Amino acid sequence: MSDPDVIVVGGGPAGSCAAIVAARAGLSVVLLERGPFPGSKNMYGGVVYPRILDDLIPNWWEEAPIQRWVTRRATMLLTETQALTVDFRTEAWGKAPYNGATAYRPDFDAWLAGYAEAAGAQVLTSTTVTGLLRDDKGAVVGVTTDRPDGDLRARVVIACDGVNSFLAKEAGLYEHTDAKHFTLGVKETLALPKEVIDERFGVRGREGVDIEIVGCTGGINGGGFVYTNLDTVAVGVVLKLTKLAAQATRPEQIIANLKGHPAIAPLIEGGEMKEYSAHLIPEAGLRMMPKMTTDGMMVAGDAAALCLAAGIWLEGVNFAMASGMYAGETAVEAVRVNDVSAKGLVGYQRRLSNTFVLKDHRKLRRAPELVLSDRVQHLYPQMMANIAERMFRVDNPEPKPGLRRILRQERKRAGVRRRHLWRDAFTGFRSYG
Amino acid sequence: MTAMNFMETMETAEFRVHPDAHIVVDGSVCTDCTTRECVVACPANLFVPTADGGVLFNYEQCFECGTCYLVCTQAGAITWNYPAGGHGVVFHRT
Structure with missing residues (x-):
């Protein structure tokens, strides 16, 4: 095999999009995937927002292996005995061009990799990349793999090797790696008949539900989720690594606690476990992001920590697809002008900066920390639920208390200081406003 | 819900086990560790x-997530690599 123009490491959404763009522009591309098929190693918290594919794969929604279109999106605050939910639904998200969809990643990622192959990229599965090849000046000129005679050289390497990205680390793109920037996602996929899911979640046909939950992870900062596939319901939790490691309850027990909550248990009752799975999430946004390029190499997707964990917005696959596309475009440009140095690849950073990829992250740079802060995690859900309970409780013969009094009393009862509440509201407003 | 112990839970995931361990734990380092985050x-x-x-480790049902080496506080205790191509965890497709 003659050396390709581009090696893409990792057949996830970032890698496939990079390969599609580069191969369609006429470059020779090799896409390396360590699993037996693209997507086989991949798992997520449930919802993909594919609009970024509009240009790459017109009418993608007619082809994509989605489970359900999310037409009901709920955010739920849980305490041990209460649940306060903001529950939104719209017909608009149930028809083209849709909004979010639930999908199994092994289905979705393999489907996307099919487009890379169709564009002319050579997809090599069951191939683990073990390191980088560098020239005497340190520029990346290829990768080593675990195949016999497995060294592979190329003009450009695009590292889409996931959240642990040993390639980005080997290239020195991360200054340091810190456990506090990661969360662990664990998930159970529970089989239930489609009619039962439709009835319990109040949906029909391909309509689906995504529930994001705060206050269900005990003393560990994090969150939970419940979402519908066609004939399974996925339930899981996301746990801040450093907090998980510093206490005694194991992840599967935290899921069990969520499943036993009175607001959740009736939704999943009788569900038969089809699969248990786990994956890390790069949670800290801009605070953890690496340098995106070095001589001969770019990094995209989870490998570049391009995951948006901003509470009301939890996205990753769309950031992976977009960054992969932009890395692919940049590779095409760099090979054309015959400059694959970091300088020649500078268009990648520019593309990330000028699009939602880094605009969203810059705007929401304080959000991940706020969402995982102790007050948002441990004090506010109780306070909000108590406020709701007081508001809707009829205490006759007592007359109704004023809302201001309820707010003041419940804030004090939850141990929330007024200046902290204002500070968090201000941070929230600066981020989300 | 059918009651399930964790061993049965883990059996719902598919692992194509390679004869060589991709993660090696040096249990002698772990004897000095009191926190045992892993x-x-x-x-x-x-x-x-x-x-x-000490700490005993079995690589066969590993999700390859990376949690252990990130939370570990003992230098040299965990040597972490991905399994050989085609091996390790394989999540289900429909």
């Missing part, structure tokens, strides 16, 4: 404390 955090529960104060 034992509680590993989502597959693969780290088991032993009576003699």
Whole structure:
């Protein structure tokens, strides 16, 4: 095999999009995937927002292996005995061009990799990349793999090797790696008949539900989720690594606690476990992001920590697809002008900066920390639920208390200081406003 | 819900086990560790404390997530690599 123009490491959404763009522009591309098929190693918290594919794969929604279109999106605050939910639904998200969809990643990622192959990229599965090849000046000129005679050289390497990205680390793109920037996602996929899911979640046909939950992870900062596939319901939790490691309850027990909550248990009752799975999430946004390029190499997707964990917005696959596309475009440009140095690849950073990829992250740079802060995690859900309970409780013969009094009393009862509440509201407003 | 112990839970995931371990734990380093972050955090529960104060590790049902090496505080205790191509965890497709 003659050396390709581009090696893409990792057949996830970032890698496939990079390969599609580069191969369609006429470059020779090799896409390396360590699993037996693209997507086989991949798992997520449930919802993909594919609009970024509009240009790459017109009418993608007619082809994509989605489970359900999310037409009901709920955010739920849980305490041990209460649940306060903001529950939104719209017909608009149930028809083209849709909004979010639930999908199994092994289905979705393999489907996307099919487009890379169709564009002319050579997809090599069951191939683990073990390191980088560098020239005497340190520029990346290829990768080593675990195949016999497995060294592979190329003009450009695009590292889409996931959240642990040993390639980005080997290239020195991360200054340091810190456990506090990661969360662990664990998930159970529970089989239930489609009619039962439709009835319990109040949906029909391909309509689906995504529930994001705060206050269900005990003393560990994090969150939970419940979402519908066609004939399974996925339930899981996301746990801040450093907090998980510093206490005694194991992840599967935290899921069990969520499943036993009175607001959740009736939704999943009788569900038969089809699969248990786990994956890390790069949670800290801009605070953890690496340098995106070095001589001969770019990094995209989870490998570049391009995951948006901003509470009301939890996205990753769309950031992976977009960054992969932009890395692919940049590779095409760099090979054309015959400059694959970091300088020649500078268009990648520019593309990330000028699009939602880094605009969203810059705007929401304080959000991940706020969402995982102790007050948002441990004090506010109780306070909000108590406020709701007081508001809707009829205490006759007592007359109704004023809302201001309820707010003041419940804030004090939850141990929330007024200046902290204002500070968090201000941070929230600066981020989300 | 059918009651399930964790061993049965882990059996719902598919692992194509390679004869060589991709993660190696040096249990002698672990004897000096009092905090044992890996034992509680590993989502597959693969780290088991032993009576003699060490930690026993079995790589076969590993999700390859990276939690253990990130939470570990003992330099040199965990040597972490991905399994050989085509091996390790394989999540289900429809």
